Structure formats: structure tokens, C-alpha cells
Amino acid sequence: MINLREYMIDHLRSLTTSLLDAENPVYTLRPEMVELMAILRDFQSTAFVRQNDITEGETRTPNGLAVSPTMAAMCADDYVRTITFMRGAHAAILDIQKEFPERPVRVLYVGCGPYATLAVPLMTVLSSREISFTLLDVHPESIDSVKTIINSLGLTDAVASYETMDADSYRVSPDQPPDIILMEIMQACLQAEPQVAITRHLLKQAQDSILVPEEVRIDLILTDISREFNFNSPQQYQGSTQRDRIAVSPVFTLNRETVKSWNCNQTNRLPASDVRIPSILDERYQPMLFTTVQVYKNYVLRDYDSGLTCPRALSIGGALKPGDTIKFHYELGEHPGLHAEVSERLDKG
Numbered sequence: 280m281i282n283l284r285e286y287m288i289d290h291l292r293s294l295t296t297s298l299l300d301a302e303n304p305v306y307t308l309r310p311e312m313v314e315l316m317a318i319l320r321d322f323q324s325t326a327f328v329r330q331n332d333i334t335e336g337e338t339r340t341p342n343g344l345a346v347s348p349t350m351a352a353m354c355a356d357d358y359v360r361t362i363t364f365m366r367g368a369h370a371a372i373l374d375i376q377k378e379f380p381e382r383p384v385r386v387l388y389v390g391c392g393p394y395a396t397l398a399v400p401l402m403t404v405l406s407s408r409e410i411s412f413t414l415l416d417v418h419p420e421s422i423d424s425v426k427t428i429i430n431s432l433g434l435t436d437a438v439a440s441y442e443t444m445d446a447d448s449y450r451v452s453p454d455q456p457p458d459i460i461l462m463e464i465m466q467a468c469l470q471a472e473p474q475v476a477i478t479r480h481l482l483k484q485a486q487d488s489i490l491v492p493e494e495v496r497i498d499l500i501l502t503d504i505s506r507e508f509n510f511n512s513p514q515q516y517q518g519s520t521q522r523d524r525i526a527v528s529p530v531f532t533l534n535r536e537t538v539k540s541w542n543c544n545q546t547n548r549l550p551a552s553d554v555r556i557p558s559i560l561d562e563r564y565q566p567m568l569f570t571t572v573q574v575y576k577n578y579v580l581r582d583y584d585s586g587l588t589c590p591r592a593l594s595i596g597g598a599l600k601p602g603d604t605i606k607f608h609y610e611l612g613e614h615p616g617l618h619a620e621v622s623e624r625l626d627k628g
């Protein structure tokens with residue numbers, strides 16, 4: 280007779296298979312995602328339900344905000360994000376597996392949160408001969424919860440270790456570096472959370488590891504807000520063709536190459552682009568920052584797919600004029616983020 284654990288694993292496997300199946304459009308998969316998360320919630324020890332104050336328990340690290348276990352639990356609800364990350368991580372694992380079929384693929388999952396949402400489902404479709412996760416989070420409640428879920432589901436063989444610490448203190452084993460560094464500790468425009476600093480810290484120690492996400496790019500786009508959110512008819516809601524935007528320039532990119540280029544930089548200031556506002560600027564257009572997350576290869580989150588890629592207004596104090604040059608830089612530290620200032624005004628005299 281099949282026991283409850285086996286039944287749940289079968290059920291999780293079947294949901295995960297649907298979520299990973301590229302034939303299924305990501306936007307249609309919310310019911311499967313909700314069901315999968317309900318199973319993980321059933322197996323956890325502490326309930327990370329929405330409290331009055333969902334920020335309670337967050338930690339301010341020297342490199343940015345580590346969101347509370349409650350907020351981390353809620354991240355799964357951003358289901359297009361969650362599924363795209365799961366698919367990207369799975370594709371990266373399969374690619375490494377082809378290279379090293381004789382051993383499990385080593386994944387360092389930073390900021391796993393209370394459900395290890397991007398790992399546990401994959402453990403049901405890959406065996407412990409194929410995959411080995413190191414699960415890390417700064418919050419002990421999250422690691423306790425993940426341990427309970429993984430023990431209850433009998434998936435312990437797929438875990439190399441649990442690490443309760445700030446990822447900034449994590450030392451990669453030189454003998455067994457991770458094949459993949461998986462982490463989503465970011466917000467739109469790489470604001471507030473420590474994705475940039477932790478990516479730097481880990482990639483320095485494991486230069487050949489695949490990053491998931493591979494790239495996060497921020498672009499400056501002049502946007503006619505009145506056309507941006509006009510969803511009155513289905514014809515109008517057809518994506519960027521109906522919107523009125525002027526792409527200006529990429530402003531800041533986080534990927535393997537840029538991280539390498541910052542190796543000698545000892546300051547808290549990372550370089551970003553200087554951008555000249557085109558002469559066609561008129562009042563209709565607002566400068567907006569758009570975030571694109573290339574999770575892995577063709578698994579990409581674009582504007583409005585996720586909270587991570589929600590466009591944000593650029594704040595520079597005062598209106599922009601055609602010909603202005605905006606100087607950008609990325610500031611590391613407790614409150615990381617992109618900074619902008621107008622450095623030249625054509626009309627100055």
C-alpha cells in the first residue's frame with residue numbers, strides 16, 4: 280500500500296513536471312503552483328502565514344535587506360517568477376549533468392527561505408545521484424522549516440548541507456565548488472537587497488560556477504505613462520506594440536563579465552553608464568527604469584512578468600530636459616541601489 284509520504288512525493292513530482300514542461304505557458308500554471316506550495320506548507324513546522332507586520336523578523340545585513348521569513352514565504356506567490364526560476368535552474372542542472380554525468384550536480388542555493396521553493400520541487404524529479412543542494416539562509420527559522428519539509432518528504436539525500444548564516448561569510452569549498460549558484464535576493468532595479476554584493480562575494484571564490492540568474496539588466500526607457508497602463512480593451516493590452524516608449528540605454532548590468540570587471544574595485548561605488556537624454560524628449564515621457572532578469576538562457580523575466588521586473592520611475596529631482604546627461608552608479612552597502620544625477624544641462628548658458 281502506498282503511504283502518505285510516497286503519495287505526496289508522487290503528487291509533487293507530477294506538479295513539478297507540469298511546471299517544468301515548456302509546452303505549458305507559464306501564465307497558465309498558477310493552479311499547479313498554488314497546489315505545490317500548499318503541500319510544502321503542510322509539511323513545515325512553523326506557519327509562515329501573513330502576519331499583521333510581514334516585515335517582522337527581517338534582517339538588515341551590511342549588504343542590504345534580508346526579507347523576513349514571512350515575506351520570503353510569500354515570494355512563491357509571484358508565480359511567473361517562481362516557475363521561470365525553477366525552469367532556468369532545472370535547465371542549468373541538465374546542462375552541467377551532461378558535462379559531469381558521473382557525479383551529482385552541486386547547487387548552492389542562497390536565500391532558500393522557509394520552503395526552498397526553487398529546490399524541493401526539483402528534488403522530486405531528479406535523484407540524489409543527480410543533484411546535491413547546499414541550502415543557505417540567514418534566518419534560522421527558515422532553515423528549520425526547510426529541514427522539516429525535506430526530512431518529512433524523505434529527500435535528505437539530495438542535501439549536502441544546511442547553512443544558517445549571512446552569505447557574505449560563506450566560504451566555498453575549493454575542492455568542491457558549486458556548479459551552480461542559485462539565488463533570488465533582489466528587488467526590481469536591484470534595489471535594497473544584496474544580490475549584487477553576494478554575487479560578487481561568491482563568484483570571486485567559484486569563478487566557473489553558473490549564475491542563476493545569469494544576468495540582471497536595468498535599462499532607461501522614456502515612457503508615455505498614459506499609454507503604458509491603458510488596458511481598456513483586449514486589443515490595447517497587447518504588449519509593447521501598443522505602448523509608447525523610447526529605449527534610451529542599458530544603465531547597469533549584473534553578470535559574470537561585469538562582476539569580473541569590478542574585481543579591483545575596493546569602494547562601495549560600482550560603475551554604471553552615463554546616459555544622454557535624446558532630443559525627442561517631450562512632456563509625455565517619463566524616465567523609467569526597466570529590469571530584465573535572464574534566469575538562464577531563454578528563461579527570461581521581462582517587464583511586468585514579476586514583481587522583480589516591475590518598471591520604476593527614475594527619481595532625479597526635477598524634470599529632465601532633452602540633451603541632459605544622467606550619470607548613474609550603483610552604491611553597495613546597507614542600502615544598495617542605483618543612483619542617478621543629472622551632470623550636464625544643455626541650457627546652462
Ligand SMILES: C[S@@+](CC[C@H](N)C(=O)[O-])C[C@H]1O[C@@H](n2cnc3c(N)ncnc32)[C@H](O)[C@@H]1O
Nearest residue numbers: 345346351354390391392396416417445446464
Ligand atoms: C526574496 S526571498 C527568496 C525566497 C526563495 N528563495 C524564493 O525564491 O522563493 C530572499 C531570501 O534570501 C535570504 N537572504 C537575503 N539576504 C541574505 C544573505 N545575505 N545571506 C543569507 N540569506 C539571505 C532571506 O532571508 C530570504 O529568505
